[in-house]
Amino acid sequence: MSIIEAQGLARTFTARKRKVEAVRGVDLTVGGGEIVGFLGPNGAGKTTTLRMLTTLLRPTAGTATVAGCDLLRDPVGVRRRIGYVPQAIGVTAGGTDPNCTVSEELTIQGRVYRMSAADTAARVSLLTNQLDLTGLESRQCKTLSGGQRRRLDIALGLIHSPAVVFLDEPTTGLDPQSRSNLWEHIASLREKLGTTIFLTTHYLEEADVLCDRVLVIDHGKIIAEGVPDELKRRISGDVVTLSVNGDSGRAEAILAGYPGVREISVDGNAIRMTVEHGEEALPGMLRTLDEDAITLKSIQLARPTLDDVFLTLTGRSLRDDSPSANGHPAQSQEPRPQDDELADAGRPGRS
Amino acid sequence: MTATVATPPDPTSQLDADGQAQWQRPALLTFLGDTVLIFRRQLRLSLRNPAWVIIGLIQPILYLAFFGPLLARIAKAGALGVSAHNPYSFFVPGLLIQLGLFGAAFVGFSIIADWRAGVIERFRVTPVSRMALLAGRVLRDVVTLTVQAVVLVLAGLAFGLRAPVAGVLISIGFVAVVGVTLSAVSYAVGLLLKSEDALAPLLNMVMVPLMLLSGIMLPMTLGPHWLRAVAKVTPFGYIINAMRDAFAGHYFNTIMVEGIAVSIGMAIIFLWLASRAFVKENA
Numbered sequence: 001m002s003i004i005e006a007q008g009l010a011r012t013f014t015a016r017k018r019k020v021e022a023v024r025g026v027d028l029t030v031g032g033g034e035i036v037g038f039l040g041p042n043g044a045g046k047t048t049t050l051r052m053l054t055t056l057l058r059p060t061a062g063t064a065t066v067a068g069c070d071l072l073r074d075p076v077g078v079r080r081r082i083g084y085v086p087q088a089i090g091v092t093a094g095g096t097d098p099n100c101t102v103s104e105e106l107t108i109q110g111r112v113y114r115m116s117a118a119d120t121a122a123r124v125s126l127l128t129n130q131l132d133l134t135g136l137e138s139r140q141c142k143t144l145s146g147g148q149r150r151r152l153d154i155a156l157g158l159i160h161s162p163a164v165v166f167l168d169e170p171t172t173g174l175d176p177q178s179r180s181n182l183w184e185h186i187a188s189l190r191e192k193l194g195t196t197i198f199l200t201t202h203y204l205e206e207a208d209v210l211c212d213r214v215l216v217i218d219h220g221k222i223i224a225e226g227v228p229d230e231l232k233r234r235i236s237g238d239v240v241t242l243s244v245n246g247d248s249g250r251a252e253a254i255l256a257g258y259p260g261v262r263e264i265s266v267d268g269n270a271i272r273m274t275v276e277h278g279e280e281a282l283p284g285m286l287r288t289l290d291e292d293a294i295t296l297k298s299i300q301l302a303r304p305t306l307d308d309v310f311l312t313l314t315g316r317s318l319r320d321d322s323p324s325a326n327g328h329p330a331q332s333q334e335p336r337p338q339d340d341e342l343a344d345a346g347r348p349g350r351s
Numbered sequence: 352m353t354a355t356v357a358t359p360p361d362p363t364s365q366l367d368a369d370g371q372a373q374w375q376r377p378a379l380l381t382f383l384g385d386t387v388l389i390f391r392r393q394l395r396l397s398l399r400n401p402a403w404v405i406i407g408l409i410q411p412i413l414y415l416a417f418f419g420p421l422l423a424r425i426a427k428a429g430a431l432g433v434s435a436h437n438p439y440s441f442f443v444p445g446l447l448i449q450l451g452l453f454g455a456a457f458v459g460f461s462i463i464a465d466w467r468a469g470v471i472e473r474f475r476v477t478p479v480s481r482m483a484l485l486a487g488r489v490l491r492d493v494v495t496l497t498v499q500a501v502v503l504v505l506a507g508l509a510f511g512l513r514a515p516v517a518g519v520l521i522s523i524g525f526v527a528v529v530g531v532t533l534s535a536v537s538y539a540v541g542l543l544l545k546s547e548d549a550l551a552p553l554l555n556m557v558m559v560p561l562m563l564l565s566g567i568m569l570p571m572t573l574g575p576h577w578l579r580a581v582a583k584v585t586p587f588g589y590i591i592n593a594m595r596d597a598f599a600g601h602y603f604n605t606i607m608v609e610g611i612a613v614s615i616g617m618a619i620i621f622l623w624l625a626s627r628a629f630v631k632e633n634a
Contacts, residue, residue, distance in 0.1 A: 054476050076478050084476040086469045095473030097465070099396055111388050112479035156473065 003164050003196045004030035009062035011048050022048045024220040030198055035190055037211035038200040045220040046200040054084045054166050067163050083157035083165040089173040094153040098142035102152055113160035127155040147178030167199040183209055204306035218314050232304045237262055238278025243270045243297040251294050385480040389487025407454045408499050411446040412506055419510055439512035444522055444594035445567035447500050451526045454496050455533035456558050459541025459550050485538055485629040492534040493527050500526045518597035525594050528614040532621045539625035565591050589613040
């Protein structure tokens with residue numbers, strides 16, 4: 001059963017009497033219990049789409065049903081049933097008041113979802129435990145580390161046990177350890193509670209590690225979707241590198257005609273190929289080479305990364321747009337709608 | 352409010368089923384309940400860092416101490432046309448309005464900080480009444496302002512203010528209503544501008560002339576005809592006149608009716624306008 005369903009979702013901004021289409025007709029379906037990653041460079045329309053699905057931004061066109069409620073007719077119904085964790089770095093931060101304590105923030109969050117005081121207290125103690133916030137309850141948010149604060153942001157989004165959680169760039173700005181720690185927490189959400197998770201990211205590793213399915217968005221449209229592995233295979237194939245003893249030219253001639261081999265290049269005695277289903281093709285290739293008395297020094301099989309996928313799909317590397325983990329936080333956020341316009345307006349000139 | 356709702360045995364269960372009964376609450380009760388939640392949160396934050404409450408009080412008390420005695424001398428010389436034996440009943444109402452003007456008008460800065468921290472957006476995604484996000488904050492400001500006003504009146508007594516209790520209470524009521532107007536406007540403008548750099552000059556540009564034209568320090572009757580005419584079209588003069596009458600023990604006259612009509616009328620209009628900024632779909 002699908003928990004998020006959108007048809008033709010679009011958002012147009014008007015900037016200086018010019019219309020800018022930040023999102024132009026997004027169709028998507030997310031099934032109950034799925035972890036779906038929304039992948040794309042800055043200004044692609046990720047955050048704008050997420051803000052529409054969470055009732056923060058009214059779509060200019062299209063319809064959507066989120067957690068059984070119509071986005072346009074029953075936004076309050078949607079709000080009751082979803083959890084939302086905003087981006088932590090950018091124009092606006094993750095949503096906690098620096099002077100509030102951890103338990104104050106969690107408690108009021110439960111209360112605004114109309115949970116009774118007793119239910120709220122029970123949820124708060126459960127969540128502080130699950131998200132490793134125990135012992136921090138009376139600390140002010142401004143004294144928390146980046147990872148702790150992010151876990152608190154997530155706990156806030158989960159206080160009412162929502163069926164679906166939206167995470168906007170959940171790990172942006174965190175150090176690698178906090179990041180993989182947060183990944184574990186997110187994965188266990190689904191394992192233990194069956195929570196559906198819809199997250200945006202521009203970290204390929206994140207989509208790779210966490211997501212069952214990836215939607216790639218660019219220029220406000222979804223340009224590809226699929227299981228990360230399938231997507232990688234479908235679009236780029238695997239990279240097989242063989243080092244041969246002796247005549248690499250002869251080996252190249254044999255392999256070039258081998259079924260499934262797309263691209264082949266020779267560098268010294270190393271032959272580099274892009275092969276569909278590389279892991280299945282490899283044994284056969286080795287046998288063929290063996291029959292022709294070509295012996296091998298080494299074999300390498302590399303899966304393409306989602307970055308390769310993105311490059312193939314858009315002609316641009318995702319990394320050109322994505323910040324490094326220790327990069328400049330001021331530039332690392334997805335622009336807000338206002339900036340989206342600028343980003344989109346400036347796009348034709350970009351390479 | 353929650354007595355009729357069965358508590359789910361398992362706190363991790365999905366909220367939907369058990370939440371239903373509460374979602375059926377009348378909208379007004381929801382709004383009031385949410386307002387109280389936000390009010391308590393904001394009040395707790397104010398108490399945690401009371402510096403601003405105290406700073407807000409220092410300015411009028413400085414006026415009381417350093418300007419009041421001068422005014423009292425002039426009044427005694429009969430140049431002001433105000434009560435010679437009780438000049439503070441003229442001066443303290445002015446300071447009360449000044450407290451309201453500058454205490455409540457600058458709260459918009461805090462909403463920008465809240466917006467930047469993502470707090471506004473976080474609450475806008477919850478089912479909390481969006482109007483309560485404004486009302487709870489305004490209520491906190493009005494409470495703060497009322498406490499400050501009481502302290503200021505007590506300080507005035509030390510300087511020689513003499514006024515009937517009823518008149519003082521009415522005046523503090525006026526300050527509270529002015530506080531509603533200014534704090535609501537300030538929050539709405541802050542939320543729309545989202546920039547301290549834009550809000551600060553705007554507030555100064557609007558508030559300083561309004562303060563000067565309200566006759567806080569000196570009676571506007573001293574002014575030339577054109578100045579009085581300009582003052583007539585600004586709102587605070589009507590309110591301050593009513594407050595001065597209350598301090599003098601005159602409760603039933605047209606000045607009082609005008610003051611009440613202007614203050615409550617403004618509060619309703621601006622509260623309504625401000626709530627639209629908070630309720631609108633996109634922010």
